[in-house]
Amino acid sequence: MIKNIYFDLDGTLIDSAPSIIEGLRITLTKYGYDIPDYGTLRKCVGPPFTYSFPNYLGIKDEDFKDAVATYRHYYDAENGCLNVDLFEGVEELLAALVKRGYCLFVCTSKPEPTAKKILEYLGVAKYFTEICGATLDAKINTKEQVIDLCFRRAPWHLKDETILIGDTKFDVDGAEAAGIDCIGVSWGFGSREEMLEHGALEVFDYPGEVLDYIESN
Secondary structure: OEEEEEEOOEEOEEEOOOHHHHHHHHHHOOOOOOOOOOOHHOOOOOOHHHHHHHHHOOOOHHHHHHHHHHHEEEEEEEHHOOOOOEOHHHHHHHHHHHHHOOOEEEEEEEEEHHHHHHHHHHHHHHHHHEEEEOOOOOEEEEEEEHHHHHHHHHHOOOOHEEEEEEEEEEHHHHHHHHEEEEEEOOOOOOOOOHHOOOOOOOOEEHHHHHHHHHHHH
């Protein structure tokens, strides 16, 4: 029986593509890198920078630390992170789950202070018992590490009563590595096929379908 639901943030709860892509363009321009096509930039929404910067953007090791700092200045200090919207139906889903007694956490590879700022700005932080994210020093960075952080903050949560909801293969892989199940949503930034190939139990197109699934399990 599902009792605890861990939500990914980017691509699952919020459409953060415009803000993230603008920050990436600013960063790449500053360091003299070519700006890739939109599809490649969009792939960077969700995965940690330790993966997306070298693999999708070709940022060199010697530029990585300064590039992250440049991006975060735009995203945090200049509040670029607030150029976001909730996906349609998400707040209704969160309210329905809380009303039915489920415990909701946010589990994101985005830095935790930024995640809290965004969710408070959007008025939905109130639905979550905990908002767990990456640390700025990258000691907690991957989805698996953030899931482990969630369980440390709620040691009474049992893994067979907990599910992750995400939109990319990175969510599915992180959940598997941490020992919990994952369901996918198709309205985000990942691929339905990849999520299923990596072991997502189901992939849903609408928040109402997510609610029906959780209530039936």
